[in-house]
Amino acid sequence: MAGIALNGLSSGLDTGTMVSQLMALERQGRTKLEFRQANAQARTDNLADVSSKLNTLKFRAQDFKLASLWNPQQTVEVSDATKISATRTGGAGTGATSIEVIGLASSSQRTFSFTSPAADETWTFGTANVNITAGMTLDETVLAINGQPDTGVIAVNAGGKLVVSSTTTGAGSTFAWSGAALTQDSEKIGTDAQYKVDGGAVQTSSTNTISTAVPGVDITLKAITSSPVSVNVSAPTADRAKIVEKIKGFIEAYNSVVDTVKTLTGDKKVTDPSTTAEARKGSLYADGGLRQLQSSLRSAISSAVDGLTNGDLDQLGEIGITTGAASSTINQDSLAGKLVFDETKFNAAFAANPTDVRKLLGGVSGTNGIAQRFEGLIDPITQTGGVLSNRRTETDSELRRIKDSIERFDDRLTFKETRLRKQFEVMEQMLARQNSIGGALSSALAGLPSS
Structure with missing residues (x-):
């Protein structure tokens, strides 16, 4: 009777690989939990991002309330900055002064x-x-x-x-x-500067900086002129350039929120993800809360501000802040509700009625302008106990539940792997004994005389 040939282990099987393969099948359930965890984590991360961008938008809107932004100031401009420069040192008379530079001061x-x-x-x-x-x-x-x-x-x-x-x-x-x-x-030999003010008599100065030509303004002579240069002092008013800068900051923050919400609500979920990156996608796809936020933002931008006396300046569109001009071609930014700024239109509105522009933006105390409107819109959403805060709390609870499930799953996997290895070990021991008995029997049979 021929003996049975066994290779490797007593069973002839790679039991280590078999256990690993069996456990890989078992771990598929854990992978699904991990993907659920990744999607929930993406949701809370994305909600935090939206909250952060909304707060930035609120802060940019609050800039319109700064008293320093609206403090009356005078500006000084020159018609040819290569010939002279001017710096306001105090209150100055409004209007234009012409300066002719005949000679510049020099040193010995x-x-x-x-x-x-x-x-x-x-x-x-x-x-x-x-x-x-x-x-x-x-x-x-x-x-x-x-x-x-x-x-x-x-x-x-x-x-x-x-x-x-x-x-x-x-x-x-x-x-x-x-x-x-x-x-x-x-x-x-050093020379004095020579100049004329408004075509008058020649005046002299030991330096190239003169303060008597336009009281409240220091004028620096830089080059001899071939024709008079105008120095224009504006009437006291808020610094238009600073207001424009704040408006642009507000628009940038608003468009950032619009872009983020559009991306998150349009990012579809992967049905059968194979990577963590795929699992994170679509965490807020078609989210009703974010779509409601989109609608509220658009309403806050487009609707009129109540309580203003001048009806022509009760909407942002009247000062050049819109979602874009009408066009025969489709503009995706306009469709998304992103804002654009017509600075020329703003300048005209500000020049005509700076007080109503200030009221519209919320710079007058007691006025419910754009600054106050966006504070009232955003605070209930981002503050502690607000809409986004509560949603993140709910998602954090879900993450804890998933984490607990993964830990219990790991415990079951550890127990099952230990049990499988023990079972294979027992099987190997039994086969080893059987092989030993079979070997002894074969030896005994081989010693018997043949018939």
């Missing part, structure tokens, strides 16, 4: 031939003394002059020449000097 300047002194010397510029040591180079001499305080001059090395200039300008900027090793080659 002396040029010296330089010879390194053979002995220590003291040089004088104005009333200040500078110690020059024997053997000093020109560059070292320049450093010594410029390092001495209160000389009223500045020195440079100009092609091997020592050039010393007054630190002030004007005809009175000349300075005395002395130094045994100094030899003056040339002198340039």
Whole structure:
């Protein structure tokens, strides 16, 4: 009777692989729980993102309430900034002033031939003394002059020449000097600036900055003019440029919310995900709460503000904030409700009636403008105990339940794997004993005489 040949383990089977394969089948249920967990986590993450963007939108709307944004200020503009510049230093008369620049103020300047002194010397510029040591180079001499305080001059090395200039300008900027090793080659006398105001008599200034031409405005002369340059001082009003900046920040924040909600509600769920990334998709697809939010935002933008006296400025569209102009082509941003800003239209509305613009945006205390409207809309949604906060709390509870389920599942998997390995171990032991008995029987049979 031929013996039975067994390979490897007593059973001839790769029981380790068999256990792993059986457990892989069992773990499919755990994978489904993990995908549920990923989708729930995506939901709470996305709700947090929406909440954050809504709060940013609220803060941008609240900027319209800042008193500092609406404080009356004057602006100063010049018709040719290459010729003069102007800076307001205080209250200034409203209107335009013409400036003609005939000449610019310059400083006195002396040029010296330089010879390194053979002995220590003291040089004088104005009333200040500078110690020059024997053997000093020109560059070292320049450093010594410029390092001495209160000389009223500045020195440079100009092609091997020592050039010393007054630190002030004007005809009175000349300075005395002395130094045994100094030899003056040339002198340039400082000049006063010359200018006319509104075509009047020529006036002079020792500097290129004048404050008397337009009281409350410092004017800096930069170049000689061939025709008068206008300096225009506006009437006191809120800084339009700052208001425009705040409007653009509000629109950017609003469009960010619109983009986020559109993306989340349009992201379809993967029916049979195979990766965590796929499982996270569609966590808020066609979400009713977010669609209601979309509707509320559009209403807040498009509906009129109550309580304003001027009916022409009771809607954002009247100051250039709309979802886009009508067009024969489909505009996806417009369909999504994203805002655009017509700055030209805003400027015209602001110039005509700045007070009503302020009321519309919510910058007047006691007015229920855009700032107050968006506060009232967003606070109940994002604050603790609000709509999104409660939804995130619910999702967090779901995540805890899934986590508990995964832990219990892991416990069952551990128990089952231990049981399977024990069963295979018992089987191997039984087969080993059977193989041992079979081997002994075969040996005994082989020893019997053949018939």
